[in-house]
Amino acid sequence: MCLLELKAISFGYQAAIGELFDELSLQLRQGECHLIHGSTGSGKSTLLKLLVGVLSRPFSGERVCQQPCSIGVVMQDPNVQLLRQTVGAEVAFALENSGVPSNKMIDLVAHALRQAGLYVALNTPIANLSLGQRYRLMIAAQLVSSPQILLLDEPWAQLDNQGVDELTELLFELQRRGMAIVIVEHHRGAFSQCVTHRWMLSGGKLISYQPCDEPVISVCQLPGLNRRRDLSLLAPVVVSKALTLQFNDNKLLFHSSGLNLYPGEVVALIGDNGSGKSTLLKALAGIQSDIGALDLNVLGVRPKLGRYGASLALLHQRPSRQLFESTVIEEMQFSLKRYGLPIERGIGMLTKLGLSTLANLSPHTLSYGQQHLVALASLACLQPKLLLLDDPFAGLDSRYVDVVVDLINELSQQGCAILLSNHRVQPQLAVDHYWCIAQQTLRCYRAESLAGEVALKHCDGMVSDGYQDVG
Amino acid sequence: MRSLLSTAMAWFLMVIKMWVKRVKTPFFDRSGRDRTSPHYVVRSAKLCALCIVATLCCASGAFFVPNTALIPLLLINAALLGHGRYLGGRVRGLLLLFAIQLLITSMLYLLLHGVERLHEGGLAVTRIMLAIIPGWWLSIVCTPQRIGEVLSWCLPRKWAFVMAASFSLLPYMAKETREIYQMQVMRGANITAKALCYPKHWPELIYCVLYPLLIQLLKLSKQMALAAKLRGFGSHKRPTHWPD
Amino acid sequence: MSDKGFSLHDALFIGFCATLLVALKGMLRLKLGITGHSMFLICFFYLICYGAVGKAGAISACGMLAGLLAMMLSVGKGGPFILLKFALPAIAMDLCLLILPTLLGLKWRFIMLALVATLAWASKGLIEDLLVGMSIAVALVQFAKSALFGSLFAVFAATLVPPVLQRLRSHDLLDNTELK
Numbered sequence: 001m002c003l004l005e006l007k008a009i010s011f012g013y014q015a016a017i018g019e020l021f022d023e024l025s026l027q028l029r030q031g032e033c034h035l036i037h038g039s040t041g042s043g044k045s046t047l048l049k050l051l052v053g054v055l056s057r058p059f060s061g062e063r064v065c066q067q068p069c070s071i072g073v074v075m076q077d078p079n080v081q082l083l084r085q086t087v088g089a090e091v092a093f094a095l096e097n098s099g100v101p102s103n104k105m106i107d108l109v110a111h112a113l114r115q116a117g118l119y120v121a122l123n124t125p126i127a128n129l130s131l132g133q134r135y136r137l138m139i140a141a142q143l144v145s146s147p148q149i150l151l152l153d154e155p156w157a158q159l160d161n162q163g164v165d166e167l168t169e170l171l172f173e174l175q176r177r178g179m180a181i182v183i184v185e186h187h188r189g190a191f192s193q194c195v196t197h198r199w200m201l202s203g204g205k206l207i208s209y210q211p212c213d214e215p216v217i218s219v220c221q222l223p224g225l226n227r228r229r230d231l232s233l234l235a236p237v238v239v240s241k242a243l244t245l246q247f248n249d250n251k252l253l254f255h256s257s258g259l260n261l262y263p264g265e266v267v268a269l270i271g272d273n274g275s276g277k278s279t280l281l282k283a284l285a286g287i288q289s290d291i292g293a294l295d296l297n298v299l300g301v302r303p304k305l306g307r308y309g310a311s312l313a314l315l316h317q318r319p320s321r322q323l324f325e326s327t328v329i330e331e332m333q334f335s336l337k338r339y340g341l342p343i344e345r346g347i348g349m350l351t352k353l354g355l356s357t358l359a360n361l362s363p364h365t366l367s368y369g370q371q372h373l374v375a376l377a378s379l380a381c382l383q384p385k386l387l388l389l390d391d392p393f394a395g396l397d398s399r400y401v402d403v404v405v406d407l408i409n410e411l412s413q414q415g416c417a418i419l420l421s422n423h424r425v426q427p428q429l430a431v432d433h434y435w436c437i438a439q440q441t442l443r444c445y446r447a448e449s450l451a452g453e454v455a456l457k458h459c460d461g462m463v464s465d466g467y468q469d470v471g
Numbered sequence: 472m473r474s475l476l477s478t479a480m481a482w483f484l485m486v487i488k489m490w491v492k493r494v495k496t497p498f499f500d501r502s503g504r505d506r507t508s509p510h511y512v513v514r515s516a517k518l519c520a521l522c523i524v525a526t527l528c529c530a531s532g533a534f535f536v537p538n539t540a541l542i543p544l545l546l547i548n549a550a551l552l553g554h555g556r557y558l559g560g561r562v563r564g565l566l567l568l569f570a571i572q573l574l575i576t577s578m579l580y581l582l583l584h585g586v587e588r589l590h591e592g593g594l595a596v597t598r599i600m601l602a603i604i605p606g607w608w609l610s611i612v613c614t615p616q617r618i619g620e621v622l623s624w625c626l627p628r629k630w631a632f633v634m635a636a637s638f639s640l641l642p643y644m645a646k647e648t649r650e651i652y653q654m655q656v657m658r659g660a661n662i663t664a665k666a667l668c669y670p671k672h673w674p675e676l677i678y679c680v681l682y683p684l685l686i687q688l689l690k691l692s693k694q695m696a697l698a699a700k701l702r703g704f705g706s707h708k709r710p711t712h713w714p715d
Numbered sequence: 716m717s718d719k720g721f722s723l724h725d726a727l728f729i730g731f732c733a734t735l736l737v738a739l740k741g742m743l744r745l746k747l748g749i750t751g752h753s754m755f756l757i758c759f760f761y762l763i764c765y766g767a768v769g770k771a772g773a774i775s776a777c778g779m780l781a782g783l784l785a786m787m788l789s790v791g792k793g794g795p796f797i798l799l800k801f802a803l804p805a806i807a808m809d810l811c812l813l814i815l816p817t818l819l820g821l822k823w824r825f826i827m828l829a830l831v832a833t834l835a836w837a838s839k840g841l842i843e844d845l846l847v848g849m850s851i852a853v854a855l856v857q858f859a860k861s862a863l864f865g866s867l868f869a870v871f872a873a874t875l876v877p878p879v880l881q882r883l884r885s886h887d888l889l890d891n892t893e894l895k
Contacts, residue, residue: 052701073701080691081698083632084713085616085639092713097703102714109713141702287653306656306663314657321647322654324683326882338659364686364886378658530796534846579853591850598847602796610789618787626783629726634780637730638787641738644731677875682882685763688735689888692727699723 003069003148003180004028009050009061010204020046022204023061028149033171033181033194037209038201039397040369044184047201048073048151051182071149072142076158076395078134087113087129088122090137094145108144116140117170131273132163139170149180156190157395160272160423168193186397236260237386237417238284239297243442245276245283248290253279256442259435261419263385266412266430269421271437277421278317280442281388284419285314299385310339313384317391319375323363328355331363332378339382349381353403369400380407387411389420405429511614512558519617520624526605533601538594541601548601551608560611565604572596628710636695647687648680655679721776725768732767733780736760737801741790751865754804754836757781758829758872761805765828766821766880767889771812778805799839807835821877829869837861 006026012019020043028034028051038044049055052071053063075081084090091109100108109122118136120129129137135155142150155167171181172194183191188198199206238261245253253276261267271277282288283296286303296303299311316322325331332346350356353373358366363374376392389408393401405428408418425434434445513519529551532544556562573596580592609618619638623631656663660679661672699705721729736756764777782798784790790797811831815824840861844854883889 054697054701075694075698077694079643080694083636083639083695083699083702085635089713093699093704094702096710096712097705097707099707099709099711102711105711105713145703285653285657287657305653308657310659312657314654316650316654319654321651321683321687322658324655324678324686326885334660335658338661362886364888534843538848576849576853579856580850583852583856584850588850591848592853595844595847595849599843602843602847606789606797615787615789619783622783622787629721629723630776630780633726633730634783636727637734637780638784640731641734644735644738674875677879678882682879684735685767685879685883686886686888688731689728689767689883692731693724696722696724696727704723 001066002027002029003066004051004071005062005064006050007062007064009059009063011046011050011055011057011059011061013046013057019204021050021059024205026051026199026206028180028182030148030178030180031175032196033175033183033191034197034199035188035191035195036182036184036199036201036206037186037188038184039186039399040395041367042201043204044186044201045153048153048182048184051149051151066148069149070145070147071151072139072145072147073151074135074138074142074153074155076153078131078138078158081138082126082134085126086122087118087120087124087126087137090126091141091144093141098145109140112140112144113137115143115174117166132159132166135159135163135167136170143174147179149182150174152181152183154185154395155183156185156187162272164190167191186395234263235300236262237299238419240295242295244292245279245294246292248292252440254437254440254442256435259442259444261386261417263415263417264412265432266408266418267420267433267435268425268429268431269419269435269437270423270425271421272423275437277423277437278390281314281390281419281421284386284388285312287314308386310335310341310382311385312388313379313382313386314388315376315379315390315392317394320363320368320371322375322378323371326362327360328363328366328374329359331374332381335378335382341382345381345383346378349377353377353407369396372396373400373403376404376407380411383411383414384416387416387418389418391422392420393422393426401426401428511612511617513613513617516617516620519613520621522609522613523618523621526609529605530602533598541598544601545597548604551604555608555611558611560607565600565607568603569596569600572599629705632699632704640691644684644688648684651683651687652680720770720772721768725770725773726776728767729764729773729777730780732760732764733777733784736777736781737784737788737790740785741788750861751833751863751868753800753868754829754833754865755868755872757801757804757836758832758869759876761808761832762825762828762873762876763879765808765812766876767883769889772809774805774812775802775809778802781805796843800836803835803839804832808832821880822874825873825876826870829873830866833862833865833869837865 004026005028006024008023008025009021010019010023011021024047026034036044036047046055050059050063052073053065082090083093088106088109091112092105095105095108106122113119113122116136116139118133118140120133126134126137135158139150156164159167168191171183171191175181175194175196181194183195185191198209200209201207238259240256240259242258243256245256247253269277269280279288279291283291283294284298284303285305286298286307287305299308301307323331325334328350329346332350333343335341336343336346347356347359350359355370355373355377358370358374363371366374372395376389379387392404392408396404405426408420408429412418419435420429431447434447436443436445513522529544529547532540536544552562552565573593576592576596577589580589584591615638619634623634626634652662660675661667661669662676662679666672667676736759739756740753760781761774761777764773778801779798782801785797785801808828808831811828815827819827837858841854841858844857845851849857880889
């Protein structure tokens with residue numbers, strides 16, 4: 001039975017830019033799971049809005065919805081969709097809004113939570129849930145109003161591998177019960193167990209494609225992973241003989257028996273959500289103040305905010321937050337001017353990244369990927385001695401991932417030490433070492449030995465399972 | 472003028488700085504648990520409503536009761552002070568406030584009226600304190616969540632929702648402010664505590680920190696409004712409530 | 716507080732501004748010093764709200780919410796009357812907007828609003844002082860001090876708002892076109 005149908009939809013935000021959708025069509029039936037893949041800016045989020053029926057601007061074509069049809073939507077960041085403080089109240093929000101009597105709510109909420117596989121007390125504070133649990137909570141908050149269609153916006157990038165496995169299992173179960181699911185995702189290999197239809201959103205149309213059958217490459221076969229270089233002659237930029245990262249309230253993140261990071265070295269910091277990756281990066285930059293004293297030396301001194309000037313740069317998560325200037329080029333030149341560095345580097349960097357056409361645009365009018373790149377480029381053109389990148393590939397499609405990888409390689413060749421965090425191994429990127437956090441321990445591995453048995457046991461499941469079709 | 476502006480900005484910057492540094496224990500977290508003080512004794516919303524009414528009465532009394540009725544009011548406030556202190560409330564701030572107010576007012580009385588009317592000033596400052604103590608006590612016995620719940624009874628549903636959402640987003644906002652500040656300091660913005668001693672760097676704080684923060688708030692409000700609407704907010708005339 | 720005309724998006728933005736204002740103010744809890752420093756934050760956020768939402772009543776809504784949140788968090792030294800401290804200047808600003816000629820440029824309009832807000836805020840202090848039995852002379856001196864310092868802070872905040880709004884608008888982040 002067809003639940004929802006889009007018939008020859010054409011739509012564009014601005015006539016000058018051209019049509020975002022060009023006679024786009026889609027049929028959604030019970031028990032189907034559609035994966036819609038597309039690069040940044042191809043209109044994935046707009047398509048979701050169109051499916052939900054909340055697109056605020058007029059479009060041509062027809063959206064036919066079987067009546068009554070209810071649709072549940074889980075948007076990208078679960079944190080901005082959580083509206084209440086406890087699990088029960090959060091799930092009941094939709095019930096409250098449809099006037100369900102209070103005495104019937106508890107059963108319905110408990111049922112939805114069971115369906116979503118979240119077994120916690122109804123009065124559990126949301127703050128105590130992990131990201132994976134929050135994602136389940138968001139799904140339960142949709143399931144409570146028994147939707148026939150569930151739409152998910154880029155869940156893969158948000159979740160670590162365990163979270164993705166759990167979600168796949170859950171989706172499979174929902175699909176079995178007849179729910180139609182649409183996943184909008186720029187990672188093609190994700191959720192392969194439950195996907196029934198795959199679409200590429202390109203040129204304003206949905207083009208069907210088959211899953212890639214290429215064999216999975218093992219980590220040691222990845223190009224350029226073995227960067228055998230003797231760096232030990234150089235003075236390390238980060239030195240720690242023994243590191244225990246622990247919050248002041250005694251919550252332990254991890255121990256490490258010693259860390260060294262040398263100039264020109266690229267190290268990937270791998271671990272699940274909440275394992276302490278961001279905290280370590282912030283500790284290295286001297287901006288994490290709720291942790292105990294650390295035996296840590298960065299660029300020869302103890303880390304402190306404002307101590308390193310242009311020699312240390314940190315790219316936070318969602319780096320578009322740092323953009324404030326009126327044009328992209330001003331944004332690039334901001335730090336160069338402040339640190340008295342040649343301002344020509346700004347335009348040079350933009351040209352190198354293929355962004356020079358954007359120089360005079362407002363950074364806030366750019367796409368997500370472009371903003372991300374501009375923020376990264378504004379730090380890279382400082383040519384720091386140590387560059388810390390917190391989840392630099394989050395939300396980027398393969399085109400932008402390649403640009404970031406090239407930039408990292410180039411900086412490394414110039415002698416910049418780079419430490420980047422990720423919850424999966426990024427196969428395109430050549431690194432010297434992996435720092436893996438698991439079971440509250442940080443262990444260092446040479447890149448080539450990660451494929452070895454010990455490392456794989458330790459970092460079980462951390463390698464991206466879908467890289468055969470990326471890049 | 473310039474020195475006044477300097478002081479104004481210094482205050483503002485101090486606030487930002489204090490916030491930025493305040494990582495250790497946010498004064499409440501999203502869970503609604505207060506990590507620092509285990510002393511909240513009022514658990515039910517009805518009792519909390521009663522406390523609020525009592526507080527309002529006591530505080531209004533400070534302005535309106537005649538001098539003859541001041542003694543009973545003083546005794547009530549002394550009891551509140553004792554109770555609050557017993558539950559772990561800090562009275563230092565109150566004492567400091569009293570001392571400073573007394574000093575300023577006494578000086579003004581001395582200057583304008585001479586020694587003979589000094590006691591009037593003392594009495595006025597005491598009344599001001601009597602208006603403040605009940606509020607201080609309320610903040611010790613009731614959690615902000617409970618007070619919010621009671622206050623939202625008097626609000627239309629939309630605004631009650633907005634108030635609850637804003638309140639629960641406080642820790643998130645604090646984190647955003649801190650991170651944006653740190654990002655910009657690391658990018659070389661002249662907004663470190665040292666740089667902010669010079670007035671010429673002040674506008675930078677507005678543009679580098681407050682402006683991106685406003686952009687975040689605009690985006691966040693848009694996303695949250697969409698999330699609430701997608702879950703049927705405002706679609707039913709008589710929405711019900713989750714039984715807490 | 717009327718909720719007519721505010722979309723949920725507007726209402727949430729107003730709420731977030733109020734929260735940020737109260738939280739920043741909260742950091743000054745019982746810290747005394749210069750009279751009127753809170754007028755800086757109050758004016759800045761109220762005017763941002765007015766500029767970003769662009770609807771009559773936005774400032775009052777922000778003021779009421781800020782007052783309620785301040786009551787919840789027991790911010791400031793007013794006890795339950797803190798509500799008035801935040802709400803009065805806001806209502807005064809909104810009332811002033813009804814009669815203020817729209818011909819006035821944005822900057823001067825904001826400065827006028829800031830002065831009106833300060834007057835309302837200082838008047839509240841004056842009435843309180845008279846109620847607790849201060850002599851008129853002392854109360855007037857306190858009022859003059861509050862009005863002077865408060866207006867300096869308020870005007871300073873008011874001059875900072877138009878460029879911020881201008882930037883937000885030029886980056887397509889504001890939907891309303893009423894205020895230019």
